[in-house]
Amino acid sequence: MNALSVNHLLGIKYLTPEDIEIIFESADEFKEVLNRPIKKVPSLRDTTIVNLFYENSTRTRISFELAEKRLSADIIHFSASGSSVKKGETLLDTVNNILAMKVDMVVMRHPSAGAPVFLSKHIDASIINAGDGTHEHPTQALLDAFSIREKLGTVKGKKVAIIGDIRHSRVALSNIFCLKKLGAEVMVAGPPTLIPMFIESLGVQVEYNVRKALEWCDVANVLRIQLERQEIQYFPSLREYAMYFGINKKLLDDIGKEILIMHPGPINRGVEITSDVADSKYSIILDQVENGVAIRMAVLYLLSGRR
Amino acid sequence: MQPRIILDSKRFLLTLDRLCFQLIENHKDFNKTVLIGVQPRGIHLSDRLHARLQEVTQKSILYGIIDPTFYRDDYRTSEKQLIPKATTIKFSTANKTVVLIDDVLFSGRTIRSAMDALLDFGRPAKVELLVLVDRRFTRQLPIQPDYVGKIIDSLTSERVKVDWKHIDGTDRIWILPDKTSHP
Numbered sequence: 001m002n003a004l005s006v007n008h009l010l011g012i013k014y015l016t017p018e019d020i021e022i023i024f025e026s027a028d029e030f031k032e033v034l035n036r037p038i039k040k041v042p043s044l045r046d047t048t049i050v051n052l053f054y055e056n057s058t059r060t061r062i063s064f065e066l067a068e069k070r071l072s073a074d075i076i077h078f079s080a081s082g083s084s085v086k087k088g089e090t091l092l093d094t095v096n097n098i099l100a101m102k103v104d105m106v107v108m109r110h111p112s113a114g115a116p117v118f119l120s121k122h123i124d125a126s127i128i129n130a131g132d133g134t135h136e137h138p139t140q141a142l143l144d145a146f147s148i149r150e151k152l153g154t155v156k157g158k159k160v161a162i163i164g165d166i167r168h169s170r171v172a173l174s175n176i177f178c179l180k181k182l183g184a185e186v187m188v189a190g191p192p193t194l195i196p197m198f199i200e201s202l203g204v205q206v207e208y209n210v211r212k213a214l215e216w217c218d219v220a221n222v223l224r225i226q227l228e229r230q231e232i233q234y235f236p237s238l239r240e241y242a243m244y245f246g247i248n249k250k251l252l253d254d255i256g257k258e259i260l261i262m263h264p265g266p267i268n269r270g271v272e273i274t275s276d277v278a279d280s281k282y283s284i285i286l287d288q289v290e291n292g293v294a295i296r297m298a299v300l301y302l303l304s305g306r307r
Numbered sequence: 308m309q310p311r312i313i314l315d316s317k318r319f320l321l322t323l324d325r326l327c328f329q330l331i332e333n334h335k336d337f338n339k340t341v342l343i344g345v346q347p348r349g350i351h352l353s354d355r356l357h358a359r360l361q362e363v364t365q366k367s368i369l370y371g372i373i374d375p376t377f378y379r380d381d382y383r384t385s386e387k388q389l390i391p392k393a394t395t396i397k398f399s400t401a402n403k404t405v406v407l408i409d410d411v412l413f414s415g416r417t418i419r420s421a422m423d424a425l426l427d428f429g430r431p432a433k434v435e436l437l438v439l440v441d442r443r444f445t446r447q448l449p450i451q452p453d454y455v456g457k458i459i460d461s462l463t464s465e466r467v468k469v470d471w472k473h474i475d476g477t478d479r480i481w482i483l484p485d486k487t488s489h490p
Contacts, residue, residue, distance in 0.1 A: 003388035022390060029374065029391035038427040041377035301377075305388050 004302050008120045008127040011136035012177035020181060024146055026298035027291070034070065034294055044073035047304050050098050052108040053130075054080040054091075054115075059265050059289065060130050060139070064107050067296035073304075076103065091115060092122055099125055105304060108132075126303045134168050134229065140264050141174035143295040145182055147288045148219055151260055156183035161213040163189045164223035164245070164272050167196050168230065171264045172223060176202050189213035190245055193234040194225075210245050211255070219260040222247055222273050238271050248274040252282070260284055314457055314480040316472075322456040326437060327359050329454050330406065337368045339432070340404045345421045346374040346392040349409035351471045352439050356408060369403075371396035375420035394424070401429035406454075410469045412438040415450035440467055440480060 004019050012020075033041055049068050053061060068075045078098065080086075085094060095106065107128045108116055113135035120127050131137040149155050160179050166172045166188045179186050180203055187205040188195060195206060207213040214220060225241065235241050252259065261273070261283040269275050278285060314322065334340040337360070344353025350372050357370045376382070376391040407421055418436060425434065437454040442461055461467065461482060468481040 026391050029376075029393060032394055033377070036427060037429075041427075042423070043377045043379075043382060301391075302388065305382055305385075 007303070008116070008129075009138050009299055009303060010116050010120060010127065010129050012138045012141050012174045012181070013136065015138075015181070017181045017183075020142065020145070020178065023142055023295065023298050023302065024149065026302060027142075027146055027294040030070075030297040030301070031291070031294040033297075034290075040070050040072060042072045043301055044068070044071040044304055047071075047104045048074045048076070048102065049105045049107060049300070050076045050078055050103045051130075052078045052095070052098075052106055052110075054085070054108070054110045055131070057109055057130070059292070060109065060137075063289070063292040064128075064130060064139075064296050066293050067300055068107075070293065071297055071300055073105075073300070091119065095119060095123060099123060105300070128299060128303065131170055133170065134173075135170050136174045136177075137170040137264075138174050138178075139292070139296055139299060140171050141178035142299070143288055143292045144171075144175055144221060144262060144264070145178045145184075146295055147262065147284055147291050148184075148260065150287070150291065151284060152218065155179060157185070158219060159185045159187070159217045160219045160221060161187045161189055161207070161217035162221045162223065163210060163213060163247070165194045165225045166190055166199065166223070167194045167234075168226040169223050171221075175221060176204055180204075187213055187216060191235050191241070210247065211251060214247070214251065214255050214259060215257075217259060219262060220247065221262040221264070223264065224266060224268055225271055238268075242271050246270075246272055246274065247277050249276040249280070252277060252280075258282065262288060264288070310481055310483045312479050313459060313467075313482050316478045319478040319480065322439070323355060323359060326439075326454055326456055327356060327363060330356070330360065330437070331364060334404065334406075337364065337366060339402070340406060341369040341371065341398065341400060342406050342408060343370070343396065343400075343425065344372045345407060345409040345417060346372060346376070346394070348411070348469065349407075351469070351474070352410050353408040355471075356437075369398050371398070373407075373421055373424050375417055375424045378420035378423040380416060380420065396428050399429045400425065400431045402432045403429075404433045404435065405431045406435045406437055408437045410438065411440045411442065411467050412436070412450070412452055413442050413445050413467075415446045415448035418450050419448050439469060442467060 005016050006014055105126045107130050109130040110132050113133035115132050116127050116129040129138055145155050162172050176186055187207055189207040189210055192208055263285045267278055342357050344350035361368055372395050374392040374394045376389050382389045435453040438452045439456040441452055441455045441458045443458055445463055464485055466483040470479045472478045
């Protein structure tokens with residue numbers, strides 16, 4: 001137990017279970033910091049971080065920004081809209097120009113899968129993937145598993161169902177890698193059109209009946225229907241989706257068992273989940289958001305020491 | 308040079324008792340005094356002193372532990388990754404006298420960072436430092452202890468190791484010829 005095995009956080013795929021444990025243990029201490037009257041520590045006061053966002057984001061971006069500020073880092077924001085990307089500058093040129101101004105770490109979100117991996121082969125600075133296309137969203141998976149560990153004591157042996165738009169979800173893929181590495185049982189559930197072929201090869205069970213998935217699981221991680229990534233129609237209507245695959249209070253009451261409800265946000269209320277479930281006592285959606293800052297502080301802190 | 312014991316278990320206990328009575332002399336009933344152990348190794352000493360002080364004074368004494376990791380100046384230059392440990396301070400330190408407790412005082416850098424960490428929990432009236440071992444002439448910052456178990460003169464290359472009864476079976480202090488050797 002002494003150091004991360006990686007210099008970048010490109011995906012959960014590249015982490016060992018020990019790395020995840022180190023991140024969790026550090027996040028425990030950062031969570032304590034976040035509950036102090038003075039919620040700030042000087043650890044990264046000599047570090048400059050650029051938040052490179054080629055795709056829209058609210059939660060992740062604010063969460064990273066808060067984590068960076070709580071660690072006393074200097075930060076710069078970059079959004080693709082309104083930048084020279086519109087004039088045709090390549091990703092590598094943009095990043096090299098930013099790094100020439102002595103920036104130490106890059107937090108990046110990009111619509112193309114693999115963009116952070118590509119970048120890591122060409123630059124020295126530490127890179128943290130804040131979501132790349134439909135590939136991975138490692139900090140989300142870490143905070144999800146951290147929240148499960150916090151509520152249920154451990155992730156090992158727990159049954160987690162990931163429900164909804166699996167095909168377009170980087171959260172689903174990162175969650176599968178993370179939960180499997182920590183020894184959980186994972187099931188994916190949703191309409192057949194939104195479940196990728198051969199997903200069983202990742203060691204997960206597949207279920208097309210949401211009720212059966214809920215009856216099986218201890219934790220339900222409900223994903224948003226990503227209409228912006230759906231180039232063709234995968235189901236007849238949102239109303240039909242809500243009827244057959246949405247989670248509502250009646251369904252949970254019928255099943256009559258305690259299930260932890262999670263959602264990475266943003267929620268489409270009334271589609272994948274109804275308001276009475278999202279705001280119920282079983283929902284830990286806002287705990288996830290709180291833990292997100294602690295997890296991101298831990299990742300930034302641990303990687304900043306790897307230069 | 309062989310590893311040698313510089314404080315055996317009998318004198319170790321006497322030293323802990325002396326430190327307790329020195330604290331009682333200066334802090335009387337501990338109404339305005341709190342004890343804070345410094346992570347990672349200072350907490351073994353602070354646990355023992357806190358228990359012994361409560362036994363002698365028959366009073367409950369406020370006690371916390373602090374982890375200076377986030378405030379260190381070597382977190383990036385250090386060869387080892389610095390993994391944080393728990394901080395537990397469930398009271399305000401404002402206007403209190405704080406006794407910081409650590410096992411070995413060497414460069415003074417840990418204490419400097421612990422003091423920075425401490426200030427985030429309020430403005431103490433006074434901060435004192437208690438150490439079990441003061442390695443003289445190795446200081447890199449102007450920091451001196453108020454209470455010392457044992458002063459030793461050692462080379463910078465040597466290492467001082469404290470064994471604790473509840474972990475290692477016996478209370479004793481070793482001096483080892485270099486940083487890598489173990490008894």
